[in-house]
Amino acid sequence: MKGSIAMNNDKLIIGGHEFNSRFILGSGKFSLKDTKAVLENGEVEMATLAVRRANTGGQENILDYMPKGITLLPNTSGARNAEEAVRIARLAREMGCGDFVKIEVVRDSRYLLPDNEETIKATEILAKEGFIVMPYMMPDLISARKLEDAGAAAIMPLAAPIGSNKGLCTRDFIKIIIDETELPVIVDAGIGKPSQACEAMEMGCAAVMANTAVATAGNVALMAKAFRLAIEAGRCAYLSGTGRVLHDRGEASSPLTGFLQD
Amino acid sequence: MEQKRINHMEYLEGMERIDSDIQDRVVKAMSEYDYESYSAEDVLKALDKDVLSPYDYGALLSPAAEPLLEQIAERAMAETRKHFGNSVMMFTPVYIANYCENHCIYCGFNCHNKIHRAKLSFEEIDHEMKVIASTGLEEVLILTGESRKMSDVEYIGEACRIASKYFRVIGLEIYPVNSDEYRYLQQCGADYVTVFQETYDSDKYETLHLAGHKRIFPYRINAQERALMGGMRGVGFGALLGLSDFRKDAFATGIHAYLIQKKYPHAEIAFSCPRLRPTINHDEINPKDVHEKQLLQVICAYRIFMPFASITISTRERQGFRDNVIGLAATKISAGVSTGIGGHDGEEKGDAQFIISDPRSVDEVRNAIEEKGCQPVFSDYVRV
Numbered sequence: 121m122k123g124s125i126a127m128n129n130d131k132l133i134i135g136g137h138e139f140n141s142r143f144i145l146g147s148g149k150f151s152l153k154d155t156k157a158v159l160e161n162g163e164v165e166m167a168t169l170a171v172r173r174a175n176t177g178g179q180e181n182i183l184d185y186m187p188k189g190i191t192l193l194p195n196t197s198g199a200r201n202a203e204e205a206v207r208i209a210r211l212a213r214e215m216g217c218g219d220f221v222k223i224e225v226v227r228d229s230r231y232l233l234p235d236n237e238e239t240i241k242a243t244e245i246l247a248k249e250g251f252i253v254m255p256y257m258m259p260d261l262i263s264a265r266k267l268e269d270a271g272a273a274a275i276m277p278l279a280a281p282i283g284s285n286k287g288l289c290t291r292d293f294i295k296i297i298i299d300e301t302e303l304p305v306i307v308d309a310g311i312g313k314p315s316q317a318c319e320a321m322e323m324g325c326a327a328v329m330a331n332t333a334v335a336t337a338g339n340v341a342l343m344a345k346a347f348r349l350a351i352e353a354g355r356c357a358y359l360s361g362t363g364r365v366l367h368d369r370g371e372a373s374s375p376l377t378g379f380l381q382d
Numbered sequence: 383m384e385q386k387r388i389n390h391m392e393y394l395e396g397m398e399r400i401d402s403d404i405q406d407r408v409v410k411a412m413s414e415y416d417y418e419s420y421s422a423e424d425v426l427k428a429l430d431k432d433v434l435s436p437y438d439y440g441a442l443l444s445p446a447a448e449p450l451l452e453q454i455a456e457r458a459m460a461e462t463r464k465h466f467g468n469s470v471m472m473f474t475p476v477y478i479a480n481y482c483e484n485h486c487i488y489c490g491f492n493c494h495n496k497i498h499r500a501k502l503s504f505e506e507i508d509h510e511m512k513v514i515a516s517t518g519l520e521e522v523l524i525l526t527g528e529s530r531k532m533s534d535v536e537y538i539g540e541a542c543r544i545a546s547k548y549f550r551v552i553g554l555e556i557y558p559v560n561s562d563e564y565r566y567l568q569q570c571g572a573d574y575v576t577v578f579q580e581t582y583d584s585d586k587y588e589t590l591h592l593a594g595h596k597r598i599f600p601y602r603i604n605a606q607e608r609a610l611m612g613g614m615r616g617v618g619f620g621a622l623l624g625l626s627d628f629r630k631d632a633f634a635t636g637i638h639a640y641l642i643q644k645k646y647p648h649a650e651i652a653f654s655c656p657r658l659r660p661t662i663n664h665d666e667i668n669p670k671d672v673h674e675k676q677l678l679q680v681i682c683a684y685r686i687f688m689p690f691a692s693i694t695i696s697t698r699e700r701q702g703f704r705d706n707v708i709g710l711a712a713t714k715i716s717a718g719v720s721t722g723i724g725g726h727d728g729e730e731k732g733d734a735q736f737i738i739s740d741p742r743s744v745d746e747v748r749n750a751i752e753e754k755g756c757q758p759v760f761s762d763y764v765r766v
Contacts, residue, residue, distance in 0.1 A: 149467020151757040172764040198763055200648050207766035227648040230690055283464040335467040 135252030146331025247271025285312025314350030321354025484594030546571030564612025576618030616650030
């Protein structure tokens with residue numbers, strides 16, 4: 121049975137498509153032979169696919185390792201501006217990868233930080249062409265609103281630099297986007313441990329994307345399972361409404377208003 | 383007979399001068415780099431940092447770091463995994479010509495070396511590319527000797543056009559050219575450019591490069607920047623370790639790449655790590671100062687200082703060294719290598735530049751990568 125009882129009717133909806141799983145797998149850093157076990161153990165329903173790595177013939181092709189039923193999320197990694205991202209997205213569609221696309225526009229080879237301005241431009245063009253656009257972005261509310269207006273189906277703010285495994289460094293800014301926009305917010309990049317994925321879900325993220333954290337684990341299949349469970353736990357906690365967390369001094373009964381008599 | 387040497391610091395006619403201070407900054411940093419001044423404590427402090435400064439990088443290259451090589455390798459491997467996961471890129475070099483106008487005393491292609499010179503015709507290039515493509519590779523590195531006269535930019539451009547019919551990624555290792563020529567080559571299909579500075583010590587450089595355009599030190603050191611100005615996606619750096627003081631040269635190589643990346647943040651950065659190997663007719667030149675231990679130290683230092691950079695491990699190294707370095711710090715490996723002219727179908731038209739130490743086929747290298755639990759990657763780029 122997929123998911124826990126409490127989550128049976130809790131679907132993730134992106135661009136009109138329903139998903140039971142809230143664990144999106146980035147596939148770029150895996151051995152292809154591990155892909156199947158990771159997808160199964162993580163009960164993953166959506167996985168990214170770098171168009172630049174997908175061969176159209178000849179050698180090993182990541183597409184051959186994606187089981188049926190997995191929704192492909194082609195990404196535009198390698199694009200340095202909106203124009204290149206748009207062309208890569210169109211190429212993905214021509215390759216039969218469907219209508220989903222994760223926009224990645226990066227003009228910084230050191231930290232791989234996204235260029236929000238170019239990402240917004242690409243989102244607008246691709247959304248008009250009928251793509252279901254999921255942009256990777258720096259967590260900035262103004263950009264998130266522009267992406268929403270441009271037709272994005274979800275917002276994918278980074279938690280920390282790609283591959284850093286540092287966790288929710290941008291927590292407060294992601295929370296603002298969750299609070300202020302209507303779109304599903306999917307944390308992408310920087311999540312290094314299941315506990316961090318759980319924390320993201322607790323605060324209201326709609327899903328978590330992870331790659332490095334799973335790919336570099338000693339046992340990738342087991343780590344995929346750990347992520348799945350953590351994401352489910354975080355989601356349950358969010359849905360149940362977490363209790364208040366008291367600060368270090370505890371809470372005095374009514375130190376300031378105790379004098380009131382009637 | 384003593385040949386008349388021209389001033390190696392003066393540009394020749396036709397060589398483009400660009401507005402850049404990178405050469406001065408690299409040379410200054412190298413001259414100030416005192417590797418004997420570092421202690422083990424400095425090395426450990428550097429390893430503790432998330433992002434290393436040039437000073438920290440210097441610590442990793444110092445003699446004080448040698449006893450800590452295991453810890454350095456550990457950090458390098460963590461960075462490699464973080465940035466590349468399991469991926470190891472595969473490619474092969476294609477030598478299309480070996481005519482050379484330079485007199486570099488250590489090189490098998492040098493103009494005074496009596497080797498069999500050749501240049502592939504376009505039909506032969508097509509044939510060569512087809513043979514290589516049949517091995518499954520999707521990336522090639524096109525090389526020529528450094529003769530603008532015998533292998534002009536148009537010839538190389540046409541080779542790129544032919545290669546782009548068969549391959550998704552095309553690198554160039556040719557004589558340095560002007561930025562408009564790099565732009566032309568990029569439009570013909572080239573994606574990245576590697577230029578070996580050989581040594582960053584200009585005095586030593588002068589004594590090794592006796593004649594030819596390569597003798598002009600500043601034109602060569604600014605090649606990567608001109609390539610990026612010409613629209614190339616990435617640039618590669620390398621010193622031929624062992625020509626001069628390898629610690630200083632490795633330091634300068636890293637600083638050069640660091641400054642270029644700061645100025646051109648989108649540029650993809652790559653390192654190559656050759657040591658001197660025996661060359662035809664020059665078997666006696668083989669300095670012993672860069673042993674495998676020092677080579678690994680340099681490779682790991684590149685990785686930790688520039689964790690996102692591609693690092694290629696040369697076929698000049700033995701199989702056992704290459705197989706252990708991939709996944710640890712190197713991320714790119716050549717396979718099915720022939721350094722002769724047109725040697726991929728077994729028949730060389732011209733002699734090789736150097737003797738390789740790892741003659742394995744594409745399939746053999748691919749299997750070795752998989753046996754390590756890594757993923758061979760044939761293409762990591764889509765040109766749109």
